[in-house]
Amino acid sequence: MRLICPNCGAQYEVPTEVIPEAGRDVQCSNCGHTWFQYHPDHAAYEPDDIEADEYAVEEDTAEASAPPSPPEPEPEPPEEPPVPEAPPAPEAGPAPGTTGPQRRSLDPSVASVLREEAEREAQARKADSGALETQPDLGLDSPSETDEERRARQARERMARMRGPSAEVDPHPPEEKPQSETGSRSQMLPDVDEINQTLRSATDRRPVETPQGRAPEIEEERRGGFSRGFFLMILLLVVIVALYVLAAPLAEMVPALAPLLETYVAEINDLRVWLQDSVAGLTAPTAE
Template identity: 40%
Template sequence: MRLICPNCDAEYEVEESAIPDTGRDVQCSNCGHAWFQLPPEIELALEQEEELFGQVAEADPAPAPAPPPAPSPVAEAAPVTASAAASAAPQPADPEAVLAAAARSAPPAPAPQTAPPMAELPRRPLDDSLMAILREEAEREAAARRIEGSAIETQPDLGLAAPPAAAPSATAAGSGLAGAARRIAQMQGIDPDAPPPAPPRPAARRDLLPDIEEINSSLKGSELPVADLSEDRSQTPAAEARGFRSGFALALMVAVLLLAAYVAAPLIKAQIPALAGGMDAYVSGVDGLRLWLDGMMRAATDMVRGLTAADAGVAGG
């Protein structure tokens, strides 16, 4: 059937089963106007009834009855006999005759008006991708309803309580979110039904262990430095011993030269008079050093003797 918006004259084609016999409220998607819609046959009957009662109401009213003529005055009323009174009384009208006369005087009933056949409005075809999305949504909703309606299998022998049934609102919200996620994936060119990628395979045991050849090559490369280190270590004591000997010999030679200069000081002054002042200062310094060493030795000797005497006194007492 066709619905026409009384506000913007927009036309819609709907199924006749969409409008019940009692009517329903409909709203125009173009202008938002809402009105109460009845089935076509009921609307037609109401229109015919309105037209019929409207014609009866609009018909000319019947003329008012003329007033009865005033009785003429008479000088004296004549005596009325019983037979004359009976003949003068009005006779009751026949009911059937009255109904027939009323039917003849009534206007003829209007013929029922039939609505002209309405041509079907062309429907715009939907896009194939949109139809596919709508079909998937319908299948998903049907599957969700089947899952909700099916009983949950439980194992009573485990002693587990049956899980609570999911709320319809939560299930509907979850299905709506899943549908939105699928549409977003399709817009991004991702197949939502594709299986998830397989997890990476664990590395083989051979790959986890170090390579023996690499270990051998590293060990072979470190042999030479170890050998060099051992050679250096073997050469170090000899070099140290050689250096110690050289230093000791040099110190001994200097001491011998100083001692020879001290002993031969008078001869050097006689042979080289210019060195007399230096040799005198040198001899005086050596003599002072000898006196200082002699004093230190005497003090040490006295201290040792005192300690020895104290120890002896303690032992004798």
């Protein structure tokens, strides 16, 4: 037996035995709607016909007892749309050939701005065309340059690099006259004395002599070195004497240094005895 939900139309296949002959209430599991289901063998259409007849009799009774409804008002005729008025005829003007329209004069500031824009655009277009037409230098040697000229140019560049940034190099050296193949190639080679002078270190270079003597810079350097050495020796002597005099207080303050300080004091005492004996030996012959 097939059950069809009157609300959502869901269909269910159930055994016929679950519905009694008198019928029963069933509920749709899909939408929750509940209705009364008759058995298939039960005459389910007779009560429906009776209910339909009773409903028709009730409608007839209600219509007879109701007061007559007032007649419907007649619809009003639609309003006619207003007729648009015709536009006035244009006045006859002068013939187009007699007088032309007057042109409005351009503001001078606007004209100058437009002129500058046109010039700028023309310059940009010219620059673009120039960038497309020109070709940068690819660094290739000129075909007219010979091997001798190339070697001479490379030698000059090496000499300029060895001399350092102080040496001024002419970016456009004078063009040399081409030499014959039979000529001597000794002029193309770099000077050995110049190379030795550039490679000599600053300490090996001879001091520059002037008519008044050596350069003052070298004298100042020597004087400064002597002063530094003298003060260093004085400082070392002061440290030695201070350690000898303050050995006992330092040993009390730092007991771990006591053996070292005792050894140091003993060495200084031996040195004093040796100096005393040496001085006595030197002064003894003169005293006799």
